[in-house]
Amino acid sequence: MTIAISSLTKSFGPTAVLRGIDLSINDGELVALLGPSGSGKTTLLKIIAGLDWPDAGGLVVNGQNWLDLPAQKRRIGFVFQHYALFPHMTVRDNIAFGLSVRPRAERPGKSVIAAKVTELLALLQIPHLADRYPTQLSGGQRQRVALGRALAIEPAVLLLDEPFGALDAAIRRDLRRWLREVHQQTGSTTLFVTHDQEEAFELADRVVVMGEGRIEQIGSADQIHDRPASPFVARFMGAVVELPVTLRAGRAEAAGLDARALERRAMADGPAQLFLRPDAIALEADPASPWVLAHKSSNGAMIRASMRRADGTEVPVDLLRHSAPDLTLGTAYRLRPLTGAVFALDGIAQSDAPRPLPILKEKRQ
Amino acid sequence: MQAVATVNPNQSALAPRLLIGVAVAVTLLIVVAPLAYIFARAFAEGWRVYAANLMHPATVHAIWLTSIVALIVVPINIAFGIAAAWAIARFRFWGRGILVTAIEIPFSISPIIAGICYLLLYGRQGLLGPWLQANDLQVMFALPGIVLVTMFVTAPFVAREVLPLMQAQGSEQEQAAVTLGASGWQVFTRVTLPNIRWALLYGAVLCTARAVGEFGGVSVVSGNIRGQTNTLPLHVELLFNDLNATGAFAAASVLTLLALVALVVKAALEARRGA
Numbered sequence A: 001m002t003i004a005i006s007s008l009t010k011s012f013g014p015t016a017v018l019r020g021i022d023l024s025i026n027d028g029e030l031v032a033l034l035g036p037s038g039s040g041k042t043t044l045l046k047i048i049a050g051l052d053w054p055d056a057g058g059l060v061v062n063g064q065n066w067l068d069l070p071a072q073k074r075r076i077g078f079v080f081q082h083y084a085l086f087p088h089m090t091v092r093d094n095i096a097f098g099l100s101v102r103p104r105a106e107r108p109g110k111s112v113i114a115a116k117v118t119e120l121l122a123l124l125q126i127p128h129l130a131d132r133y134p135t136q137l138s139g140g141q142r143q144r145v146a147l148g149r150a151l152a153i154e155p156a157v158l159l160l161d162e163p164f165g166a167l168d169a170a171i172r173r174d175l176r177r178w179l180r181e182v183h184q185q186t187g188s189t190t191l192f193v194t195h196d197q198e199e200a201f202e203l204a205d206r207v208v209v210m211g212e213g214r215i216e217q218i219g220s221a222d223q224i225h226d227r228p229a230s231p232f233v234a235r236f237m238g239a240v241v242e243l244p245v246t247l248r249a250g251r252a253e254a255a256g257l258d259a260r261a262l263e264r265r266a267m268a269d270g271p272a273q274l275f276l277r278p279d280a281i282a283l284e285a286d287p288a289s290p291w292v293l294a295h296k297s298s299n300g301a302m303i304r305a306s307m308r309r310a311d312g313t314e315v316p317v318d319l320l321r322h323s324a325p326d327l328t329l330g331t332a333y334r335l336r337p338l339t340g341a342v343f344a345l346d347g348i349a350q351s352d353a354p355r356p357l358p359i360l361k362e363k364r365q
Numbered sequence B: 001m002q003a004v005a006t007v008n009p010n011q012s013a014l015a016p017r018l019l020i021g022v023a024v025a026v027t028l029l030i031v032v033a034p035l036a037y038i039f040a041r042a043f044a045e046g047w048r049v050y051a052a053n054l055m056h057p058a059t060v061h062a063i064w065l066t067s068i069v070a071l072i073v074v075p076i077n078i079a080f081g082i083a084a085a086w087a088i089a090r091f092r093f094w095g096r097g098i099l100v101t102a103i104e105i106p107f108s109i110s111p112i113i114a115g116i117c118y119l120l121l122y123g124r125q126g127l128l129g130p131w132l133q134a135n136d137l138q139v140m141f142a143l144p145g146i147v148l149v150t151m152f153v154t155a156p157f158v159a160r161e162v163l164p165l166m167q168a169q170g171s172e173q174e175q176a177a178v179t180l181g182a183s184g185w186q187v188f189t190r191v192t193l194p195n196i197r198w199a200l201l202y203g204a205v206l207c208t209a210r211a212v213g214e215f216g217g218v219s220v221v222s223g224n225i226r227g228q229t230n231t232l233p234l235h236v237e238l239l240f241n242d243l244n245a246t247g248a249f250a251a252a253s254v255l256t257l258l259a260l261v262a263l264v265v266k267a268a269l270e271a272r273r274g275a
């Protein structure tokens, strides 16, 4: 199933939650929707599922306009963040629900349903839990049941809202691998929401970064890491170091900064802002640098160094402990970024306010 | 969950014993003794008289009338309670706050005021009186009036039990059912209803107990026509005023039995819900 979303907007009263979403998903693709809390991920998912309606825009799946189609007819598998299992039904009945509510003419026979459920229980690796009630299951087991219930109707599209949100790190890793396998076996077009970057990049073919109701960037892990499309994405990907620099011939320059490792940008000369991740900065002793090592601590694997300038600005730097140079407190070092992103200053000012979208003809403040 | 008070063995056990003793004594005095007395008086002149009192046509009619009222009122209130709770829990609409408050009104208004309001509205001299008379509709001093007042008094019971549960549950289960292809009716019968079934039953039991026992409001609108509009509580009072104490207590014993049954069912449901 291919999904084509165009210029989708949605407001709840005065708050614009989706500000023009354009997104195409290919048949069988596994796409992650990554974004901070409140960026409209769940809202977008619910609109695709037919549990909510947009104010404007299009939603076309395999050439069919889904906005005219009630949720019941969309054959969607929706896995809720908190599972939303039916507490009064056993695992078996939960999974069979979607098949057993079909109109009589389309409903498979009892034995067919039972066989389907048994097959799913095996796929989910929980056949021994078939007769338990949801309250008698652990979080990870509930998660599997929720997925099984969604898969039972052989959904054309599978939507997962933070499927592993409530689980601990080890189980998350397990379930991630397992979800990948399930996706390969079922081949359903899958869109899943997360605000865990690692999860998004590990699982998905493509990652969609959302911020405040807009799509900020679509791409692979490397693309998003190395070439964030906006200051928002840079910050969201962990570039917490922001340095004012001067661009000259596409290269960032500032006192105590050695940006030769960064590729040149096709941008006009002038003031700009450099975004860096603390773990993508190397330190080199340089008495001329204004950056002085003010503090350092180790967590075993990484050394966190805190560089301070005379004006009080601090820059955190994370170095692998085993490959880090010997660092002396009070010594001056220059910062040598390994990767980073540069944005013109006016672009940064805009990033806090909603960016005007041509299709929307939104009023600019 | 269980709350078990632990007593420090070094502490004197006197205070807890004293408090428990007082509680038991007070309960015996103001609850158990009067209840026992009802049955003692009902049977004071023997089984035969008790049976005869119960078989008296006026008493039989009162029991029948009270049952009819409950049979009409409780189902309507269940439907109303579910509908109101569902609307409040699932939708945001204009007047939602007013509805929430309106449901509670019968709890805070004396039933007798409700009775008088209905009298002023539907009575012969009332607002709708002339129209009702012109159309030959008898509301006051007849079954419809009794049903209306009882409905008013018992309106909050089901809604109040069901609403918190529905609010706590949220709509995700229902949404999940919809994405799985369930129709509106299937969502209601297979997801919504099973979730609230114990609260619903509990509310229905409370509602029944109240509908059967309602006195104040009904006494205003019934007109106490013996063998016609006399419900069981009103009948007890009537017999008592007739100085037929044994008869009054016999009728009262029926009410008491109904209340005790409701109490047992309620306790069973509570245990069920707590589990």
Ligand SMILES: Nc1ncnc2c1ncn2[C@@H]1O[C@H](COP(=O)(O)OP(=O)(O)OP(=O)(O)O)[C@@H](O)[C@H]1O
Binding pocket: A012, A017, A035, A036, A037, A038, A039, A040, A041, A042, A043, A044, A195
């Ligand atoms: N029914 C609603 N009424 C009003 N505002 C809503 C409603 N649902 C969502 N919102 C608002 O829309 C915005 C986006 O919500 P949404 O649930 O889509 O965020 P999200 O990206 O899924 O966040 P999270 O990661 O925390 O789940 C939020 O600011 C939220 O307050």
Ligand SMILES: [Mg+2]
Binding pocket: A041, A042, A043, A161
């Ligand atoms: Mg969400």
